[in-house]
Amino acid sequence: MPKKVKVSDLVTEFHLEVVCGDAGLKRPITVADLYRPGLEMAGYFEFHPKERVQILGKTELTFFEGLSSEERTDRMARLCAPKETPCIILSRGMDAPIELLAAANENNIPVLRTNVSTTILASQLTGFLENRLAPSTTIHGVLVDVYGIGMLISGNSGIGKSETALELVKRGHRLIADDAVEIRQTADHTLIGSAPELIRHLLEIRGIGIINVMTLFGAGAIRNVKKISLVCKLETWQQDKQYDRLGLDEEMTRIIDTDIPLVTIPVRPGRNLAVIIEVAAMNFRMKRMGYNAALQFTNKLTESLSEEMDDIE
Structure with a gap:
């Protein structure tokens, strides 16, 4: 679910001066889009998005000054929707018109x-609101940065996710989150993963306990956030299950509203999971660069069989 943002959060984040409407600082902001009410200053409110943060700049206020007294009062009364409008922000240090102050005080609009x-x-407000209002979820797993690829390692509890992450850290890769991964989805359907504040930089190893990766391995062994590009699902080896041996069939999994590539790695004694995950990361990079080893092998095999069939004929 998206995080809640209040007007007071904008005041704190951007050091805004509260001109009036202190009682409305707890008003919720529900959309990341902003609005500059230019047409509204001219009296056209047909499609006015009241639910957005309203920004009045030099253009809007200069036009507003040329209106008659009755028009000025009407425009500001209609601009200050008592239930929907979260707040009105004046840029460039512009003075607030008395008509705006009167309407805002009447409706408790900051x-x-x-x-x-x-x-x-x-630009600053949009970036902040898109980040805070982005759809989010928390997933059980481990997030690591392997060769620049954000890899979410999932699987049942006790299958070896944290131990694999520890081996990857020892091999020079970076840990983002262990056990609980907070994921938010940006406007362009990019998944960004991070660790909850309480367990940031920590790794739980059964038999040893909780270790601080940054303390043991240095600041270069951790990252705070990372784009998730690939999900590696660890599962116990099942003798009767057919696993993909060529890599032609690309599985996908959905997180929030975004489909992301998935590789399933069977776990059994003797398999070096850290090395396998490293290879999965490198193979994923090669595919993004246009090289698919499985596809090339299949094409060569098809060509070879076709030539043999031609010779027989």
């Missing part, structure tokens, strides 16, 4: 101010 230019403010 009016905030900053000296930052309108364009920069909009």
